[in-house]
């Protein structure tokens with residue numbers, strides 16, 4: 001079963017003279033374990049695609065399935081449950097809560113979903129340890145580097161049993177070394193079964209994905225399998 005399926009999704013923002021068609025008849029299926037990169041010029045609909053895939057916004061027409069469930073037919077309660085339990089979001093500007101430590105930021109989604117504080121804290125520590133951030137667990141976001149903050153944000157997005165990771169330019173605010181490590185991390189979570197859709201304007205970073213899709217004026221214009229992976233790209237460029 002696919003984790004995410006968009007069927008003929010279109011999105012129109014605004015009305016009348018202010019009308020903008022952000023997505024036109026876009027279909028995309030992402031399986032468990034698959035990492036898809038989305039590329040395209042500014043205004044081509046990349047963020048609209050992610051917010052609709054994440055059920056934060058509804059399409060004007062089309063169908064959005066998450067884990068096989070039709071999100072447009074769900075009650076608001078069921079939709080917010082799937083948003084909390086199944087979907088993780090990562091943004092360019094990290095979006096960590098400044099008043100919470102790294103561990104508290106990561107454990108928060110679990111606590112909001114009813115996990116006991118102790119269990120949530122242990123899960124957060126484990127996630128941070130896996131990322132090599134065990135010694136940052138008690139640090140606040142402003143005491144960490146950008147790369148560390150983004151790794152904490154990714155830990156927060158996948159903690160628990162989340163199956164779908166949506167990332168909008170997750171390396172946009174980072175230098176190339178940290179950008180690579182963010183993509184490597186997302187890639188490694190996919191190898192464990194998470195499905196990921198990652199918007200990036202950087203072709204080198206996109207090559208971490210199994211597949212690259214290109215948007216132009218709200219339409220998919222091309223799809224490229226990227227089986228060779230980033231290593232081969234590095235070899236080619238050296």
Ligand SMILES: Nc1ncnc2c1ncn2[C@@H]1O[C@H](COP(=O)(O)OP(=O)(O)OP(=O)(O)O)[C@@H](O)[C@H]1O
Pocket residue numbers: 013014020021022040041042043044045046047048049
């Ligand atoms: N809430 C909104 N109201 C009106 N128009 C919108 C809204 N959100 C997006 N748009 C328009 O829809 C189109 C697609 O926007 P979107 O943000 O999805 O593109 P993008 O590819 O993510 O762009 P960027 O790379 O600049 O972030 C743009 O023309 C944008 O101006």
